[in-house]
Amino acid sequence: MGSLGVILRRELASYFATPVAYVFIVIYLLMSAAFTFYLGGFYEREIADLEPFFRFHPWLYLFLVPAIGMRLWAEERKYGTVELLLTLPITPTEAVLGKFLAAWLFIGLGLLLTFPIWITVNVLGNPDNGVILAAYLGSWLMAGGFLAISACLSAATRNQVVAFILAVVVCFLFLLSGLPMVLDVFRGWLPQTMVDGIANLSFLVHYSSLSRGVIDLRDLIYFALVISFWLVANRIVLELKKAD
Amino acid sequence: MIEAKSLTRRYGPLVAVDRISFSVEPGTVLGFLGPNGAGKSTTMKMLTGFLAPTDGTAVIHGHDIRTDSLAARRKIGYLPEGAPLYGELSVERFLRFVAEARGFRGTDVGQRVNSAADRLSLGEVMGQTIETLSKGFKRRVGLAQAILHDPPVLVLDEPTDGLDPNQKHEVRRLIGDMAADKIIVISTHILEEVDALCSRAMIIARGRLLADDTPAGLLARSRYHNAITLTLDDLETAASRLGALIESREVEVRRGKLTVFPSSQGNLFEAVTRTIQAEGWQVDQLQLEGGRLDEVFRTVTDNAEAA
Numbered sequence A: 001m002g003s004l005g006v007i008l009r010r011e012l013a014s015y016f017a018t019p020v021a022y023v024f025i026v027i028y029l030l031m032s033a034a035f036t037f038y039l040g041g042f043y044e045r046e047i048a049d050l051e052p053f054f055r056f057h058p059w060l061y062l063f064l065v066p067a068i069g070m071r072l073w074a075e076e077r078k079y080g081t082v083e084l085l086l087t088l089p090i091t092p093t094e095a096v097l098g099k100f101l102a103a104w105l106f107i108g109l110g111l112l113l114t115f116p117i118w119i120t121v122n123v124l125g126n127p128d129n130g131v132i133l134a135a136y137l138g139s140w141l142m143a144g145g146f147l148a149i150s151a152c153l154s155a156a157t158r159n160q161v162v163a164f165i166l167a168v169v170v171c172f173l174f175l176l177s178g179l180p181m182v183l184d185v186f187r188g189w190l191p192q193t194m195v196d197g198i199a200n201l202s203f204l205v206h207y208s209s210l211s212r213g214v215i216d217l218r219d220l221i222y223f224a225l226v227i228s229f230w231l232v233a234n235r236i237v238l239e240l241k242k243a244d
Numbered sequence B: 001m002i003e004a005k006s007l008t009r010r011y012g013p014l015v016a017v018d019r020i021s022f023s024v025e026p027g028t029v030l031g032f033l034g035p036n037g038a039g040k041s042t043t044m045k046m047l048t049g050f051l052a053p054t055d056g057t058a059v060i061h062g063h064d065i066r067t068d069s070l071a072a073r074r075k076i077g078y079l080p081e082g083a084p085l086y087g088e089l090s091v092e093r094f095l096r097f098v099a100e101a102r103g104f105r106g107t108d109v110g111q112r113v114n115s116a117a118d119r120l121s122l123g124e125v126m127g128q129t130i131e132t133l134s135k136g137f138k139r140r141v142g143l144a145q146a147i148l149h150d151p152p153v154l155v156l157d158e159p160t161d162g163l164d165p166n167q168k169h170e171v172r173r174l175i176g177d178m179a180a181d182k183i184i185v186i187s188t189h190i191l192e193e194v195d196a197l198c199s200r201a202m203i204i205a206r207g208r209l210l211a212d213d214t215p216a217g218l219l220a221r222s223r224y225h226n227a228i229t230l231t232l233d234d235l236e237t238a239a240s241r242l243g244a245l246i247e248s249r250e251v252e253v254r255r256g257k258l259t260v261f262p263s264s265q266g267n268l269f270e271a272v273t274r275t276i277q278a279e280g281w282q283v284d285q286l287q288l289e290g291g292r293l294d295e296v297f298r299t300v301t302d303n304a305e306a307a
Helices: A003-017 A020-039 A057-069 A071-079 A081-086 A092-112 A115-124 A129-154 A160-176 A180-187 A192-200 A203-211 A217-241 B040-047 B069-074 B091-101 B107-119 B135-147 B165-178 B191-197 B215-220 B235-243 B268-279 B293-306
Strands: B002-011 B014-024 B028-033 B055-060 B076-079 B153-157 B183-188 B200-205 B208-213 B228-232 B248-254 B257-262 B283-288
Touching: A003 A020, A003 A092, A003 B091, A020 A057, A020 A092, A020 A115, A057 A071, A057 A092, A057 A129, A057 A160, A057 A203, A071 A081, A071 A092, A071 A129, A071 A160, A071 A217, A081 A092, A092 A129, A092 A217, A115 A129, A129 A160, A129 A203, A129 A217, A160 A180, A160 A203, A180 A192, A203 A217, B002 B040, B014 B040, B014 B055, B014 B200, B014 B208, B028 B040, B028 B191, B040 B055, B040 B153, B040 B183, B069 B076, B076 B135, B091 B107, B091 B135, B107 B135, B135 B153, B135 B165, B153 B165, B165 B183, B165 B191, B183 B191, B191 B215, B191 B293, B200 B215, B200 B293, B208 B215, B208 B293, B215 B293, B228 B235, B228 B268, B235 B248, B235 B257, B235 B268, B248 B268, B257 B268, B268 B283
Parallel strands: B028 B183, B028 B200, B076 B153, B153 B183
Antiparallel strands: B002 B014, B002 B055, B200 B208, B228 B257, B228 B283, B248 B257
16 A cells, blocks of 8 residues: 555545545535436336436536535645645645545445435336446536536635635636637637637537446546546645745 | 754745854753744744745754754744643544654554653543643643654753743753753743753844853853842942952942952952951942843843844
């Protein structure tokens, strides 16, 4: 077990030592169920799939993931523990990765705990479980993207509320950048290739194909790049702001 | 040993630490003295690898903090200002985390944690959540995580700040116990602490190193060094009589006390006691002053302000 694992375990211990973990998981499960049954019309559709369940994940994550990510660095900076952490013989990269992975695994745990809905749909009909698995993977990857953004912005401030709001706004932009209302703003004055580029940055575009069961390498690479980019940015922001 | 070579840290246009150089040998308790915002904490943050120096460097037991930061950090135990801790964890869980992050594995972890906890008498609170502890216990947990890996260098930023007199005494005793074979660097703005703890003191103000001496050496810079203060009824007569001695340079009457400052000639104490006997004065108090650290501190730092 390297330093990465040590940090990861400490972070997870902190989640479960505070109400954060329980509140998050309960709210996440309640809200995803409410969306699935009421807004998604899970029963009324009479189709044995989990489309109504996965359809709302981007909107659920938009608020819940920044709520998990906001504390990652803002809290450490506020209480000064960042000084303790970064003077231990571990590299900043290990610290950034360890914290991110702990939060990502934690969200993954929440996602796994939605398994009753998977059982339900299998009891009621014969869904394509391959599609469901791909959708779960896509959902978790998308959560990772939101989380990396939130973690980076959390390092920019000592104030968790500011971190939360910044993260929601940036996540919202990433979510929506594929929609016409955003693209129309750029269409007038940017060349088409750049508009396409912006459209391609959208979480929704890449998530929707995964949630339909299409595992395209480009979508996986996309999420891997988004996460890496924001984690590198996290490392840089941390270095710049830790002294303040 | 620690060797700082023109350590400098700038925050934009502000120079927080300005070319500070010094070297420290094992067995030294070095005190950083200075007003708030003088650069003490920033210097410590650079020594411990939290902040990169803008210029200059320091070498900790052969490891350069710029090029070999991880190895340098392994040699150091650090108590940051205010002793920050992960409040939501139990004392044991927290110390185990630090031990693991310090590279201990398996049964070593438990051994390290227990021996540090023993040293700081944390036994009864090991299972308690850190944020529910009293300030004194929290400080002890902070010290326990710093000494857990038995580092040759300890850097303690205001280790007694905010503690009550008994807790202060306790922390000082612990530091004193560990001093023999280590380098301990503490920062403080409590002057008595320097006298009580340190074998060497540095006065830092406005980022610059203004004095580097033993506490006794600093005291000797005081104009009160070897002065004699006495309390008696007829201060006026005594003042003129003692002021005329060749052993005295000047006299000062303040708050019902008379202080006689030594000139460079003869032994003032003998001269004063001789005079008292000869004149038959009724003296209530007679005190030979070692020097006043607060006065040295003010003089040194005020000169820096003026410069």
